[in-house]
Amino acid sequence: MVRQSYPIFICSDAVGETAEAVVKATMRQFALEHVKLKRFSHIKTEDEISGIVAEAFESGGFIAYTLVQPELREAMKEESLRKGVRAIDVLGPMLQAFIDTFNDSPKRQPGLLHTLDDDYFRRIEAVEFAVKYDDGKDTRGLQLAQVVLVGVSRTSKTPLSIYMAHKGIRVANLPLVPEVKVPAELQSGGKLIVGLTMKPEQLSSIRTERLKAMGLPFSAQYASLDRIQSELDYADTIMKSLRCPVIDVTGKAIEETAGTIIQWLQELV
Numbered sequence: 001m002v003r004q005s006y007p008i009f010i011c012s013d014a015v016g017e018t019a020e021a022v023v024k025a026t027m028r029q030f031a032l033e034h035v036k037l038k039r040f041s042h043i044k045t046e047d048e049i050s051g052i053v054a055e056a057f058e059s060g061g062f063i064a065y066t067l068v069q070p071e072l073r074e075a076m077k078e079e080s081l082r083k084g085v086r087a088i089d090v091l092g093p094m095l096q097a098f099i100d101t102f103n104d105s106p107k108r109q110p111g112l113l114h115t116l117d118d119d120y121f122r123r124i125e126a127v128e129f130a131v132k133y134d135d136g137k138d139t140r141g142l143q144l145a146q147v148v149l150v151g152v153s154r155t156s157k158t159p160l161s162i163y164m165a166h167k168g169i170r171v172a173n174l175p176l177v178p179e180v181k182v183p184a185e186l187q188s189g190g191k192l193i194v195g196l197t198m199k200p201e202q203l204s205s206i207r208t209e210r211l212k213a214m215g216l217p218f219s220a221q222y223a224s225l226d227r228i229q230s231e232l233d234y235a236d237t238i239m240k241s242l243r244c245p246v247i248d249v250t251g252k253a254i255e256e257t258a259g260t261i262i263q264w265l266q267e268l269v
Contacts, residue, residue, distance in 0.1 A: 006032055007061030010039040011052055019066045019090045046075040053079040062086040119168060126165040133172035134158055141172035142185040147265060149173040151196035152231040154206045156249050163254050176235040192265050195239035195246035200228045202250050
C-alpha cells in the first residue's frame with residue numbers, strides 16, 4: 001500500500017530559506033512522516049506563480065511563500081483563492097507591521113537576508129574561528145573568543161560552536177580530560193565560559209555509537225560508565241573552580257542550548 005504524501009510548496013522571489021525554516025519549525029510539532037517539501041526559488045513572473053498554484057491544486061498541497069514584490073504577492077493571493085489552494089504569506093504580515101509601526105516603506109529587494117554586508121562577513125569569520133580553535137587544538141583561541149565551551153568529550157561542544165558561529169559569535173571549545181592540565185589561557189578574562197554536562201547513561205550511548213562508527217570495540221574504556229563518571233566528576237570540579245554557568249545538555253536541542261548562552265552573552269554586554 002502506497003502511503004499518502006503531504007506536499008508543501010515553498011515559494012520565494014529569493015532563495016526561500018526563510019519560508020522553509022518556518023515550515024520546518026512547524027513540522028516538528030506534528031507526527032507527519034510523509035511530508036514532502038518542494039522549493040521554488042527566484043520567482044520572477046506571475047506565470048510561474050500560476051504554474052505552482054496549479055501543481056499545488058493537483059497534488060492537494062499548500063503553499064508557504066515569501067514574496068517581497070507586491071505584484072507577485074498579489075498574484076499569489078488571487079491565484080490561490082481562485083484555485084482554492086491554501087497559501088500562507090510568511091513575510092507579508094511582518095512587512096505590514098513595520099510599515100504601520102514605523103511609517104516607512106520596505107526596499108522590496110529580494111534576498112537581502114544573504115546580502116554580503118558586514119554581518120555576513122562577521123559570520124564567516126566566526127565560522128573560521130570555530131574551526132580553527134575547535135577542541136582546544138590552539139589555546140590562543142581561549143583568549144580571543146567571546147564564548148568558551150568546556151566539557152567532557154561528546155557533550156555537543158563542536159556542533160554548538162559551529163551553530164553559534166553562524167550567529168556571528170566567536171566560540172572556542174576545550175575538552176576536559178583528567179589526564180590533561182587545563183591551559184592557563186582559560187583563566188584570562190573578557191569572555192563567557194560555559195560548562196556543558198550530560199547524564200552518564202546518555203553519554204555512554206553516544207560514545208558507544210561513536211566507537212561503532214570508527215570500527216572500534218564497544219567495550220573500550222571511552223564508553224564505560226566508570227570512566228565517564230570519573231570524567232564528569234573532574235569536569236564538575238573544574239567548572240566550579242571557574243565559577244562558570246553549567247548547562248545539562250541531556251536531551252536538549254542545539255538551538256535551545258545556544259539560545260540560553262546567547263542570552264547570557266547579551267546580558268554581559
